[in-house]
Amino acid sequence: MKITDVKAHVLKPLDYQFRWKEEWPPRTIEHILLRIATDDGHEGQCITWLMSAGEIESALPGLRTLLIGQDPHDVEAISYKLTDGLKSPNAVSSTVDICLWDILGKHHGVPIYKLLGAARHRIKAYASTVMYETVPEYVDIARECYEQGFRAFKLHAFGVPHKDIEVCRAVHKAFGDKMDLMLDPVNAYDRLGAFKVGKVLEELDFYWYEAPIADSDLLGLADLTRSFKIPITATESVTEGLRGYPKYLMSHAVDSIRSVGDWIGGISAMRKSAALCEAFNAKYEPHSYGTTLVQAAHLHVMLAIHNCDLFEIPVPQGILDIGMADVIRVERDGYVNAPTKPGLGYDLDWREIEKLTLKQL
Incomplete structure (x- = not known):
């Protein structure tokens, strides 16, 4: 060939x-x-x-x-x-x-995940929001996601500590006993703000706390990781990808590595990143936000590894399904099933x- x-x-x-x-x-x-x-x-x-x-x-x-x-x-x-x-x-x-x-x-x-060596055939999904203007809108989208089958939900809130705390408390009050909750302020806080929010997230038993401060602030991330039981995850903005992750793992600056597979080198780079994290007994939770085929590339890697818990789906579902006959959707039990067609598996x-x-x- x-x-x-x-x-x-x-x-x-x-x-x-x-x-x-x-x-x-x-x-x-x-x-x-x-x-x-x-x-x-x-x-x-x-x-x-x-x-x-x-x-x-x-x-x-x-x-x-x-x-x-x-x-x-x-x-x-x-x-x-x-x-x-x-x-x-x-x-x-x-x-x-x-x-x-x-x-x-x-x-x-x-399907690609079987070429990589299948570890499983389905994975739990989480809804990943856009930013809304009001707190009730976040509660409404959480309700919509729960009704669709999601049992995990990540907030992209305002990136302002006191406003994000309000959102997190409201969503937790409505759905904290029904869905695993996460927050991603997209590197928006300073260290003081990150600690203020972290204390509240720990009180609310959030599943993880993502990108609270700049990825470049290794000392700040390490302080957060040592200070909280809630897992700290970061590194999406580490553009060199695999070559940039060892310093985070060796210093225990994070509990899990995030990466944008459609930037760091595709499926080949993601599988290497996953193995690197596994060697450090760390989670590898790739960002799978994107078009359907970009999501699929991440999904295949996730199905071929053990040290990953959740698959990210943009919500409202379908906002990035440009040009597709097949799409990825959460099942009623909160999981995404592996594709059955060959290759990426979506036409x-x-x-x-x-x-x-x-x-x-």
Whole structure:
């Protein structure tokens, strides 16, 4: 099997009128569909939302030179070269890696997680909110998520300690005995604010406390980790990925590592990150927020490891399901089942892709 073509669709940008942090304005997000074809008729596909049209247009000539004629089974060699030995990952290299694994699954007729070595066939999901304007809105979305089957719920609140405490108390009062609760202020607090919120979250028995302060503040994170029983998780903004995680693990600055797999090097980098965390007896809880195929890439890794508890689903469900015939949804018991189709396991809606395509490269 050899790679014969690499092409991309620049899709119509979507105006997402939502945000995850108070100071962030609503923004327009570009989507790129990358397609890698092979001589046996299989095609690896991934829609990314972390890559711009300019980036993929600039990258395509080099990608074609590198990839055409290669065997997708050499995914480790290819991805390692694209990321300069995992020192310089980015959205382009990560999306290529995801496409290559998609090809391998399709070629062998199995979902990717079985190629990686299945640890399980389903995983508990949690609802991951956008930011709302009022406390009652958070209670309302928590109720909606519970009714859909979610038994875990993560708040992206205001990033302001006293306001976030109010939200957490309100949601806990309504659903604390029904769902595991988490808070992610997206690195918004200073150390004092982080400790104030942490005391309340511990009192409320939250499941984890995510990105309370800047990921670069290792001493502050370590103080929080030592001070609270509630698990502290961080590191999504560590853009070098795998090479950046050892210092957090060696200093016990966090209880679990978060990563954006569609940035740090795709499925190949995530499986290595999971093994690194396992060696330190730490959890690996990848961020799986994104388009359906990005979510799927994370899901396959999570199904192939033991040191991960929860799969992240953006809510309201469907807000990032651009161009898809198949989607990922929580089951009534709070779990997400493994896909049964080969590769990533979720098909594109080609009629919708044609409507969305601004330019094919």
